[in-house]
Amino acid sequence: MSSKIAKYEGTEITPEDLRRERYLMTTYHTSLSYAWSSGVATGKYLAGLKEGEIWGRRCNGCERTLVPPRMYCEQCFRATSSWVRLEDRGKVVTYSVSYVNSDASRRDQPIIVAVIEIAGGSPMMGILHLLGEVAPEKVRVSMEVEAVWKSQQDREGAITDIVYFRPRRKE
Ligand SMILES: [Zn+2]
Numbered sequence: 001m002s003s004k005i006a007k008y009e010g011t012e013i014t015p016e017d018l019r020r021e022r023y024l025m026t027t028y029h030t031s032l033s034y035a036w037s038s039g040v041a042t043g044k045y046l047a048g049l050k051e052g053e054i055w056g057r058r059c060n061g062c063e064r065t066l067v068p069p070r071m072y073c074e075q076c077f078r079a080t081s082s083w084v085r086l087e088d089r090g091k092v093v094t095y096s097v098s099y100v101n102s103d104a105s106r107r108d109q110p111i112i113v114a115v116i117e118i119a120g121g122s123p124m125m126g127i128l129h130l131l132g133e134v135a136p137e138k139v140r141v142s143m144e145v146e147a148v149w150k151s152q153q154d155r156e157g158a159i160t161d162i163v164y165f166r167p168r169r170k171e
Helices: 016-019 040-050
Strands: 054-059 064-066 080-085 087-100 106-118 126-131 144-149 162-167
Touching: 080 087, 087 126
Parallel strands: 126 162
Antiparallel strands: 054 064, 054 080, 087 106, 087 144, 106 126, 144 162
């Protein structure tokens, strides 16, 4: 059976076209503003961060504590049950040492990005954050860490209200 799909070859721009500027270029400048509803669970989570608190949601079906909190349990297909205030510490589940910025430029000093399993949450419930006050070669999986918060007046209800997690200082 022969194909009836037409083949469109298009018009290739050659180096000669570029050199002679035989092309049309249009630039748009847009300005978009929008509002986003955080929802109940994320709203309380962010409000908690502003107060220097980390909140999770308990599911009585699977007995897990979800961090970040969700109003619906994806394992049980049911509404989660109650709020649980968690500690602002945890342990490193995994981490990555990066010498590259988000715009792909090179960093002089690396950043250490880690998944932190928050104490009081269920195993493997964690948040992605930065590690600080530790050399990359000293970081270990399972290392106990604690949150370093912005000062109260600088907190705005965002995950960046935690500046980073640092190795936990023994009490
Ligand atoms: Zn559940």
